[in-house]
Amino acid sequence: MTSLQSRHIDNVYSIATGGALLADPAASLVHKSWARCVRDHGLDPSRPTPARILPAQEVRAHQQQLEHFLRAARAGMEDIYRRVADLGYMVLLTDAEGITVDYIGNPAWDDQLRRAGLYLGADWNEAHAGTCGVGTCLVERQPLTCHQTEHFDATHIALTCTTAPLFDHGGKLTAILDVSALRSPEARESQHLVRHLVSIYARMIEDADFLRHFRGHWILRLGSAFGLVDVAGEVMLAFDDSGTLAGANGGARQVFAGQPLLHGGSVSELLHLPMDAIWRLGNSAASAMPFAHTVLLPGGGEYHASLIAPRVRRVATPTQTTPRPSDRLPPLARIAGDDDPAMQKLLAQARRLVDRGIHVLIEGETGSGKEVLARALHGASRRAALPFVAVNCAAIPDSLIESELFGYTPGSFTGGRAKGMKGLIAQADRGTLFLDEIGDMPMALQTRLLRVLSEGEVLPLGAESPQRVDLAVVAATHRDLWSLVAAGRFREDLYYRLCGAVLQLPPLRARGDRRYLIEAMFHEEAAATESTARLSEAAMQRLMAHDWPGNLRELRNVLRLALALCTGTSITPEDLRLAPHRSAPDHRDATPASADSDDSADTVRLLDALQRHRWHVARAAQELGISRATAYRRMQRFGIVAPQRG
Template sequence: MSNSSDLHVDRVLRAASGVVPSSDTPDSLIHRSWHRCYHQHGLDPADCFDPCVESASRVRTSRERMEEYLQVARSGMEQLFKHVVDLGYVLLLTDAEGITIDYIGNDTWARDAQRFGLYLGANWQEHIAGTNGIGTCIQEQTALTCHSADHFYANNTGLSCSTTPLFHPDGRLMGVLDVSAQAQSDARESQHLALHLTRLYGRMIEDATFMRHFRDRWILRLATNWALVDVTGDMLLAFDADGVLLGASAAARQWLRALPPRRGADAVVGRHLMDLFDCTMDDIWRLARAPDAMERSLLSLVDQRSYFSSVIVPRVRAVGDGPLREAAEPAASVPVGAALRRLAGEDRKMRALQHQAQRLANRRINILIQGETGSGKEVFARALHESSERRHKPFVAVNCAAIPESLIESELFGYTAGTFTGARSRGMKGLIVQAHGGTLFLDEIGDMPLHLQTRLLRVLSEHEVLPLGAEQPVRVELTVVAASHRDLRQAIAAGTFREDLYYRLCGATLLLPSLRERQDLDYLIHLILEEEGREAGVPAAISDEAMALLRRCPWPGNIRQLRNALRYGLALCDEAGILTEHLPPEIGAGMPHAAPTLQAPPAAPMADRPAPPPAMAAARPPEAERLQALLHAHRWNITAVAAKTGQCRTTIYRQMKRFGIVSPVDAGNTPH
């Protein structure tokens, strides 16, 4: 061994035997690697490094698995090679395991490059090749230069390598881009330009992969230079039509991890854009409609930094209501909690919804559940809570339509002693405070009065509750899950629901399918029979004929109607289980043993109906007409209408007041 080799080995061993440096200077990165190679991998710097080459089938398998990544990376490598070809460099691309899967060479020193192991199939993992640009880059997950004597093995000191890690849009390491040459100078600083170019093109490859991966999603591009915002971005964020984050570029992930704990945890997916920017979703959608960068906004982030921004529209969008609808894509597979998993069989829509809900369960993000009456919104909300890390904290459910309007404020926000006549002597803790640390479920949020919407908005924005009669607010930390069967956007247009509250509530929107849309009716029937039969202490069997009858029902009342029908059947059946004659009359109409179908009384003649107020007669919404028809069909029996629609009597009265519907009794008439 030559004197220079002896000196190198001695230097490596002295550094490896010392204290492991914790800083991230170039020297400390190299010294940490030497320490790992000697103590963890059991390597000897005096040994002669012999390149380890994987089989052709192993390389082919890796290339096939990473085909899309390779296509993008190869284009970037070809562009980079044009800048360094005259300087004697070769380019390598590896997978996440350090195996070279692509190579662009330099004919002037091709033989020497092969001697050093710079060719396809070479394995540059640190535990095999010692300290080197690729293996150490994989270990440290950062761009670096491994120049000459930085290498662990003495016979690799003739190399100079600059590398950068390449990350997938989901944060996984894809591989490493490497620019290598024969070492010409003793100074690592001589490779500064090579390292800069490697980082630059590595970033371009990452961003191009990100754009391709999320080509069917909305992408927010952020740049410090307005003239370049349409060309390149400092950060990229992919999101869906509800503003929920689906992915972030490596630079954006680094920024998100640096946010204070209240705003940003380690995870990225599931966070809402409005938690990251001091703006509204309307500002984001205006960016998508802007014709050029000159008109695009300077968005302010929560850490007071500002970026020029542009929004890239999805390449494929579903036909829908407005610019916020994009092509639907199933959520990526995640472990779903038992409570959520139990809610559905093999229905594709519900499976996708379960995965989406699970990904949101532990995020500090408010959720809006929408679906028809009886579709199981509260059950889904409770399952989401039980599948979250908050499961041991309170789940407080509030039906905004069932609480009398005069009591909603005191029930939600609480009050101090002596606030009003009839109040409890010690005051009362409001439902919002009771949900501290857990989940507050606001059912039928569309029925909340406007003045209380304003107070709720303050709670969501400030995380504080001011009880009635109190002078000091109470701090609360909670996740709000709201639900409504109404289209809240229509309510916003009608002036009955605050737009700013809507965007606070719908950090993510989950749309429950109706029962008639689902493909797992049999699963739900047996699930409900098991639950109800266990509670009633009766057999949970059902005949094939009864099952066939249930399959043919359109289920306008959704799961609530199905559960009521099965409860009815269990109450009437014997040990043989539910037969067709045990099902409710409306389910068994037309069957041999079915009870007679109950016919609703004829509706009152149009002449007997009280005329609506002039303001309502001009433009009455369809739901008002449906409600009036139901009231006439049930002879103005509010209880019967409430049972038919699955709502409470208070909601029916409130709807009648809203639409100006007056019963014949109140109008001074007697129904026929």
Template structure:
């Protein structure tokens, strides 16, 4: 706005005067030689941080990265065909986000234009990102202006992005490996980066003050809705609490911070509120200090979400340390790795950190998550488990976020609360998170960042407070590399990762067998069931691809076949015998006369075992067959032979 431009200081980020870039670059080159003693001929590309080191830079930037992403995508769409990559770096020069053409991944990597790359003057010498950070102004560093030899083919245009308090948040950069020699060819690119950076600043301002009234100001009424000159945020009393970076750079409104709107503009706060409630029609006003006329459009404050009743102090009572230790110690058993997991879990519980459990299917991830819940201060509140792989993709959105009445055909008349809202105050366990559809990954990321959920068909968000625990058997890092899992969600979920060992690797298999025989034996026979040394040896030597879940099913089946007597090798499935049917010892061979009676009893026991396995696995034939060491075809044949009908087919 012209009525403010006269106050803009030369170093605040406005248009650079002749020779400004040149003097900045010369000062940087001098520092690179004399202060950092860099070798301009050093040949390796810029350093790229490891995944764990990069996480420390990304986590503080998560909210802003999500806001800036749209501007980055717009910028990339404008310059993609010209061979550019778009980087967002933090104030340490580390690339925390980037967009590129994947066809040229190897070229970008070799040039150091990659996620986690470090562009600092201390390491790279003169480069655009480093100068934008140091000088806090927009700049293009072109070809030979770069200090180090490997960077001299690059052209880089970088623009600082400022927060609502005027401090730097990030740097937006557009770089290309090949470009014309004339630096003037980059003037338009720099302006595009400036525009995208301003979009990110304005979007961040609107998000930061979404619960405040915001005035969009412009000298020209025609441009008010599409390209405002700046924004002002007002509190409930009409005081100016913030101004956007575009106005901050011009300086004229800085003294207005903390003053009422009437003291700065020829405008009453009642007029602002009336305009907001009546559809936001433009207001005509003038800046009292300069007398300059301008126009204002009011964005009303967003109503704060009403949170469900917070758990009472009694409900959220502190759990004694020994109670938490006991809950996790039981699940950890005597295995050193599991005991380490239990100790780490106790340290991070109730710290607001998301926890990721990684382990093979059946290794006890949900049981461990329940133990963590019991060990936390949320133990009196709900533990809500969601298997992301078991819910059809068409239903997972309504299952997680809920819906209001009439949201879709077939919706309940009163709507439904989603699993996330049901877990308010307690623990939300997302099992098989790697199988969550990508569209839902985006929505989940927003829920985690905003701590609120909006049901389908509703515009009113609901505040939620949950301890998030996720689990997967998949390699999420590999899925990220293949574009199957969002990188930002991955970093959000694995604040703490606990590796649960496979059963074959656990040192306490003996103790686990005894524990299951004791627990399940009491359920079936009101006492612990014994096991012979030969049968135990078979169990200890088996590799258990289904882990604890498989062991439990094998033991329950063996208990049924043994009739509550000591489990012997012949009661164990063929898979435990290496695929061969069990051989009875000579002393247990039966006469032909008694064989028919035994066969009848064996059929009864086998039918009972199959029925129990089907019920345990909720009539999932594949899982039941795996637990019994049989093929699916064999299970179906036995079901037909013994007239076992799934409850889902009773009405057929």
């Protein structure tokens, strides 16, 4: 250990255990993080830890959660890297858990970057890595720089990391954009320009994802600079042909803070303009009189306007406010081909469930298309123009799932947003709430969810009175919920609330319409990459013969890679990268008796690993090949308590 590292450890320990926070906001933010690391995460500054890199299989699972968002993010990462590469910087992207899902760096520095944790699969969550650009940005939810000795861990004090949070089209924290360097000037001011650049690109990535998601809607762009409004509109509003708001980008959420941007609101009412005037804004970019196409927003800001027409065909026409049932069915119909009677029967059932007020439970293996079916049900309903909010109950850490689902009021707990946060359930009001992997929801939250479903009310953390919500609920699981009920791991009353109707999705290997699915997905991927390649019959036969343990998700990845590798005009079997044949994975829970047996073995393995690693949960989880959140969840389920807490 160097003398610099030794002094750093003393400084961190002194401030984290009672030293006064400095007046400088940036320093105060870092010192608050140091205190959290010691007090809340149990980290010891005198015991530096090497970078934690997740196994490739776990990294792929994290990447799949951001599948659509990664496309826009990658384009932004490549552009910013071209601007900073010569200065010694690299670029990485993490998900909302702090796991690195994409990165770009100089290949000559691969070994150094991996040792420093600036690499694919690195875990930069503050609970494991201490104060750092990514982990602290996840907590503070604002752009920041963690420069050299501002890092908690002494092994990171040579690094400088500048980060910005990325929010999806619904305002949910989705990823962190990070620009880091192994070496940099000592002065913190040297990173000011980089921080400005990262903030700009974060907004560009968010807006690109917004435009992709709402490509079937009218989008009104509002910008302060007349000549740049078409390419740099700070405020964007998405709405349908009737003027009903469907989405707002980050700039709009800031400008219209406190105003109803969704839930059936009207763009005309929001802007205090008649719809005829809004339609005329479409010609603003070509106007010789920019003052004729300006909009006054709250606070007196004057913005120039540009209107973007839908880029894909929509079902509804400008005179239709509610699509006819016959117009709303095609999205469901496209899920399956005519060659699979079982799927056609399932879709016929799904059509009858639309707008009937019945909660739906979708069962099926991982990757079999449960969320696709849920979105199709939403798109075929009267709620189609309103929010579809997807919640992966297995992906949100236990420490965050309650606040993420139910939201919280200002001042509810340390580290929360000053203005509080609207929970995902409330965000889905009047729309559809999709609860993926519902079998992994902690028991304590199952009780609160039951109240939402039975009473139509949600109570945010810290609130005194509940608020009404109107929800269509679709849940999904790859597990046998009834076995979980029998084993005491899932509430029976919640089970009956959720399974008003059960739709069982078959795995890809069992579907008779595999050729239809392969062709449809291939055309989607080819169109997305503007590829003119075709799928040869030999390649099709190989795809048809594959057992597809990863189901539709695996198929999409295989086709995407084949299009990237193809050098000719035709995809051949040599372009396909298929996993070796193996017996189909059993994703279903066993019977209660065998579940108890599995629990016993899992308990022993987890307890063993925790004792070997002196109750360091992250290291035990890494050894077992599971996420930290899963380890904590199993500790709670098995009643395992660390000795110092006993």
